[in-house]
């Protein structure tokens with residue numbers, strides 16, 4: 001596996017098109033990873049927000065319920081005492097000023113006349129004589145809890161929870177009633193205090209209590225948006241609809257008040273037998289996704305930069321590797337013919353000789369020299385001489401196997417090493433080269449010139465550890481070929 005990856009890397013390092021494709025794939029993968037991270041982060045933030053909304057909702061529901069039952073019992077006791085003549089208006093006033101909730105208390109006798117009052121109770125209830133339960137219901141007074149909302153009223157003191165309790169004597173006779181008023185302003189203040197202690201919903205957090213029975217908003221509080229009033233239910237159709245249609249859960253909706261996308265948690269309030277009240281705590285999507293949007297923008301800005309950087313780095317690395325390879329190649333090859341140079345031949349031959357010795361295999365060496373090359377140079381110039389050298393190198397290369405090595409030692413002198421080749425086989429290779437070179441024709445202006453080559457052959461002796469002595473013998477054989485009349489092959493055992 002690691003080998004395959006390594007091979008792929010090497011292939012990519014040699015082929016720029018492959019490298020680019022690989023880079024494109026890597027960048028696409030990175031983009032996919034970034035998208036997956038953003039999706040996960042968004043989901044995580046949403047879950048976290050829902051948790052906060054749920055906790056806030058529970059906190060507030062608890063506060064509302066406790067407040068209501070506290071006020072309920074406080075007013076019941078006080079109302080009874082006043083109707084029995086055991087307490088007076090000063091007790092009412094004390095209770096009203098001491099309680100952070102009660103904005104007003106009013107005690108009515110059995111005939112519906114106001115006996116005592118303290119603070120402010122909205123006018124709308126003032127005339128309503130809740131002398132008994134039946135009448136209270138007729139006046140749309142829900143037992144224990146009646147949320148008053150006055151459309152168009154800017155003052156929050158005009159909206160809130162009005163509790164109407166019927167007071168009866170020991171024998172069940174009607175004594176009168178007590179009305180207590182918890183204003184929206186007080187509720188909002190207390191709510192903000194508890195929220196500051198608990199969970200911060202930010203600028204866009206809103207709490208709405210919905211009367212499911214009448215499909216209208218009973219109470220509305222924004223964490224900071226004091227301009228929003230209960231009674232503006234025509235703008236709040238969506239949460240009202242959600243709250244009336246579904247039970248507890250999470251809702252996502254589009255607010256028609258400010259056009260924001262909101263996420264909210266619905267909680268049923270325990271007050272009343274009918275579970276009539278539904279609380280919706282919501283927050284603007286842009287607010288809870290604020291940090292997510294920052295990450296999105298950061299990634300959108302950073303990704304192209306990082307992609308460009310990676311692209312450039314990969315290309316620089318590719319160019320460096322190509323240069324290194326080219327330098328390594330140049331240091332081991334003859335620039336004119338592309339054959340191995342002396343240094344490469346010496347390294348290679350050293351290895352080949354020790355292998356031949358170890359395995360007792362023959363190794364033959366050929367020394368080749370073009371005949372009268374100086375004349376070609378002198379007559380046709382160096383450029384034509386170079387062409388002749390290149391053409392001769394091509395001939396030599398064609399005659400060899402992959403395991404053989406041909407080198408140019410300088411000038412018009414070439415050397416060939418033939419591993420696992422006997423002298424007889426080497427002689428036939430040399431003859432083949434000689435014949436091909438003599439058939440070569442190289443263009444020199446309007447003319448075509450021909451050339452011949454002399455070749456000396458020898459084999460590596462079993463006691464020889466390097467190719468030096470064999471190279472000398474091959475040179476001697478070449479010398480003999482030159483003296484023998486050139487264009488011939490001479491063998492020296």
Ligand SMILES: Nc1nc2c(ncn2[C@@H]2O[C@H](COP(=O)(O)OP(=O)(O)OP(=O)(O)O)[C@@H](O)[C@H]2O)c(=O)[nH]1
Nearest residue numbers: 369370371372373374375377382385386410411412
């Ligand atoms: N064109 C060209 N000529 C070269 C190069 N290297 C060496 N020579 C020339 O090769 C010639 C070698 O000549 P000699 O060594 O006298 O040998 P020759 O003329 O081939 O004679 P014999 O070897 O005796 O047949 C010289 O003229 C060198 O200048 C080269 O890279 N290109």
